Amino acid sequence: MEKDMTKGSPMRLILGFAVPLLFGLVFQQFYSMVDAIIVGHYLGVDALAAVGATGSVNFLIIGFCMGVCSGFGIPIAQEYGAKHEEALRRFVANSVWLSVIFSVLVTTVVSLLCRQILLLMRTPENIIDGSYDYIIIIFLGIPVVFLYNMTAAILRSLGDSRTPVVFLVTAAVLNIFLDAFCIVVLHMGVAGAAVATVVSQAIAGFACLIYMRRKFTMLKLSADERRWDRDYAVKLCNMGIPMGLQYSITAIGSVILQSAVNGIDSNAVAAVTAGGKVSMLLVCPFDAMGSTMATYGGQNVGAGDLERVDRGLKSCTLLGLIYSLIGLGAVFLFGKQLLLLFLDAGETQIIANAYSFIRMNAVFYFPLALVNIVRFLIQGMGFSRLAVFAGAFEMLARALAGFLLVPQFGFSAVQFANPLAWIFADIFLIPAFFYVRKKLEGMLNARSGGTETTEQT
Numbered sequence: 001m002e003k004d005m006t007k008g009s010p011m012r013l014i015l016g017f018a019v020p021l022l023f024g025l026v027f028q029q030f031y032s033m034v035d036a037i038i039v040g041h042y043l044g045v046d047a048l049a050a051v052g053a054t055g056s057v058n059f060l061i062i063g064f065c066m067g068v069c070s071g072f073g074i075p076i077a078q079e080y081g082a083k084h085e086e087a088l089r090r091f092v093a094n095s096v097w098l099s100v101i102f103s104v105l106v107t108t109v110v111s112l113l114c115r116q117i118l119l120l121m122r123t124p125e126n127i128i129d130g131s132y133d134y135i136i137i138i139f140l141g142i143p144v145v146f147l148y149n150m151t152a153a154i155l156r157s158l159g160d161s162r163t164p165v166v167f168l169v170t171a172a173v174l175n176i177f178l179d180a181f182c183i184v185v186l187h188m189g190v191a192g193a194a195v196a197t198v199v200s201q202a203i204a205g206f207a208c209l210i211y212m213r214r215k216f217t218m219l220k221l222s223a224d225e226r227r228w229d230r231d232y233a234v235k236l237c238n239m240g241i242p243m244g245l246q247y248s249i250t251a252i253g254s255v256i257l258q259s260a261v262n263g264i265d266s267n268a269v270a271a272v273t274a275g276g277k278v279s280m281l282l283v284c285p286f287d288a289m290g291s292t293m294a295t296y297g298g299q300n301v302g303a304g305d306l307e308r309v310d311r312g313l314k315s316c317t318l319l320g321l322i323y324s325l326i327g328l329g330a331v332f333l334f335g336k337q338l339l340l341l342f343l344d345a346g347e348t349q350i351i352a353n354a355y356s357f358i359r360m361n362a363v364f365y366f367p368l369a370l371v372n373i374v375r376f377l378i379q380g381m382g383f384s385r386l387a388v389f390a391g392a393f394e395m396l397a398r399a400l401a402g403f404l405l406v407p408q409f410g411f412s413a414v415q416f417a418n419p420l421a422w423i424f425a426d427i428f429l430i431p432a433f434f435y436v437r438k439k440l441e442g443m444l445n446a447r448s449g450g451t452e453t454t455e456q457t
Contacts (some may be wrong), residue, residue: 003297005159006081006303011315014292017161018319022288024152024165027172029281039193040274040342045350048192048342050130052124052273055457056251056258058138061110062249065145068102069095070291071155071240071384073237074298077299078156078382081302085218089225092154094232098240099150103143121259124266125173134190141198147205147383151212156295158216167207175200242384246375249391253398257417260406271350274342275357279339282330283368285323289316290372297380306437306446308382313377313433320369326446331362357415364419372423374429383436389430397421 005013040048072095079088110117114136123131152164175196182192212219261268293316300308339354371390378387397420405413 004081005299006305006308008401010296010308010312011319012273014289014296014312014319017159018285018288018292020162020165021156021291022285024161025284025287026281027165027169029277029284037341038183039190041344042183043189045270045343045347046127046266047130048273049124049269050127050190051134051193052136052276053118053121053127053131053258053262053269054138055250055273055276056254057121058118058135060248060251061106061137061139061142062145063251064244065106065142066149067244067247069099069146069149069153070294071243072098072150072236073157073380073386074234074239074294074380074382075244076154077157077295077298077380078302086225089219089221090229090232091236092219093221093226095150095240097120097228097319098233098236099146103146107139107142110142111136114139121255122262122343124269127269130190134194137191137194137198141194141201143370144198144202144205144281148201151205151208154219155208155212156291157298158218159295159299161292161295163211164204164208167204167211170207171200171204174203193405209375212224239379239382239384240316242388243379246384246388246391249388250394250398252420253395253402256395256402257398257406257414260402261411261414263407264411267350269412270343270347271353271411272357272414274339274350275354275361277342278335278338278354278358279361282327282362285327286320286365286369288370289320289369290376292316292376293373294376294380295451297377297383299355301381301440306444308443309377309381309437315375316373316377317370320373321366324365324369328362329364331358333422335362353411356412358447364422366450367419367422367426371425371429374433375425378429378433378436381436381440383432386432386436387429390429393424393428394421397424 005017036089037050072091075091076088076095079085079091115132118128118131118135148164148168155161178196178199179193182188182196186192188195258272261272293312296308296312300306300312335355335358336351339351339358343351343354345351371394375387375390398417401413401417401420405416
């Protein structure tokens with residue numbers, strides 16, 4: 001069901017859009033969490049470390065794919081806000097063409113370079129074969145990553161954040177059974193966890209596609225609208241590629257940091273893996289807020305209403321502050337218990353390191369909230385390229401930690417890397433928003449109506 005975010009209470013709209021999206025993100029985390037729980041308990045610490053050692057390169061590649069799809073959704077949201085249905089349909093058609101092209105290219109390149117990437121990351125010898133078995137299957141499943149994320153991005157651009165969640169929940173439940181079947185029954189090892197993830201996401205993607213084709217009459221394309229259009233494709237790339245690069249640039253810093261952690265030992269990798277799984281679950285509300293603000297910003301800029309953009313930013317920032325305090329309390333009260341989902345109680349040193357890692361991250365949750373809210377809002381307003389610089393600041397901070405701090409201070413330095421990255425990003429993003437706001441105001445004042453899709457630097 002579509003939702004017009006250009007009318008009504010911003011707080012109510014943001015909550016109504018973000019809550020279903022949050023459930024989707026939580027269940028999306030179940031894909032990786034169930035993998036880690038079953039792998040850690042049935043296959044041991046080395047297998048858990050093998051999956052965890054792929055985390056940063058996984059984010060580097062899959063994050064690019066997800067970012068591209070999110071970027072493709074921005075012009076669609078803007079045209080929806082401007083009530084330009086024909087242009088909306090042409091953007092949808094060309095986003096499909098581009099998704100096919102990108103999925104083929106990315107899958108081919110990363111599959112060929114997979115083992116070389118793991119070697120460059122100094123993946124420990126005792127886990128590199130398991131890491132390769134896991135990540136190569138994930139990379140071969142990149143086309144279904146595009147399928148789900150592109151269809152979900154289109155639905156979200158039309159204000160429907162609930163339907164993708166329904167299908168993702170169904171796929172997450174299926175993933176649990178497939179994990180157990182592939183690992184415990186078929187004895188496929190870490191490769192079984194990867195197979196379960198790919199199959200589950202494929203089901204969610206096809207379900208979104210079928211639903212979208214049947215339920216949204218405005219998306220019924222004519223033969224002419226289905227055709228490749230260079231101008232529309234360029235506009236989509238101007239949004240999608242910068243958002244994908246933003247994820248990848250951010251992930252480069254994570255790869256450098258992961259390489260430094262790999263250089264300590266496999267126990268350090270296991271601690272960061274377990275801590276990362278818990279953190280990823282706890283920060284899902286910030287991801288939901290970010291995706292919400294991308295759609296909210298896109299629709300309201302398309303409608304030419306910057307005052308509503310300001311009100312939405314204030315409302316979402318308040319929500320971010322409230323959840324930051326809740327998340328901090330949850331870590332201090334239940335952090336160790338959550339870590340036991342992935343680790344045996346006897347692994348006392350690994351648990352201690354992982355708990356230290358998630359505790360330090362939680363102290364800086366509000367800077368992370370601002371990173372997601374402001375960055376995605378800037379992207380939704382049409383300035384995807386500008387938001388790339390925020391990723392560069394995060395990369396710089398994590399690279400600093402990976403190259404200088406971790407070799408000097410060991411695992412104690414690892415826990416400071418993410419907070420440092422979030423602070424660096426905020427230093428850029430907050431002034432950037434006011435620059436974007438001022439530039440858009442001048443553009444809207446210079447032309448009547450503000451009906452064209454925004455394409456900026």
